[in-house]
Amino acid sequence: MRVLVIDDSRAMRSILSKIMSEIGFDVVAAAHGREGLERLREDDGIGLVLVDWNLPEMNGYEFVQAVRADPAYDDVRLIMVSTETERERVLKALDAGVDEYVMKPFTRATIVEKLAFLGLADG
Template sequence: MQALVIDDSRAVRLLVGNILREQGFDVVAAGHGQEGLERLQENPEIQLVLVDWNMPVMNGLEFIQAVRKVRAWDEVRLVMVTTETESEQVQRAINAGANEYVMKPFTAEVLVAKLSLLGAFED
């Protein structure tokens, strides 16, 4: 399965990408939400997106809202991975269409557990 990691931090993209690769994913990366939309268009086999909230150009919430407007991407699982920990922010992301929410900092075990809950390893 192919996954997309969107974060303006190169270090976070590498960290999350390595965790996903260890779980058998092919990983595509983007530095902001607009670039993430471009990667989704270029790679229709992407089934999982992990996206940061706070980024330039297009933030993670805007990215999720944009993805959920495209019927072809209805099955794409969206996970917000962010330092935004307030319950209102979590609810905003879920209401916008995020399937899961992971708060930074996190461990590989936490991320894998969230993806398991999401059914990301069943395909």
């Protein structure tokens, strides 16, 4: 399965890409929500997206709303990876349709466990 990593920080894109490819995913990356939507449109092999909240152009929350508004992406799993750690933020992201929420900072084990909840990795 292919995973799309959307983060405006090059360092964070590189960390997440490394973790995901070690787990066994093909990785494509984007620096903001709008670029993320373009990647998603042109590549129907993407089954999972890791998206940051605070992004230029289109933020992660808007990205999630856009993806969830399109039935073509019903099978795409979404994980928000964010420095936003208020309970209300997590709730808002879940209401918008994310499948899981990872609070930064995180470890590789955090990502593996979240994937296991979604049946995408062996816990």
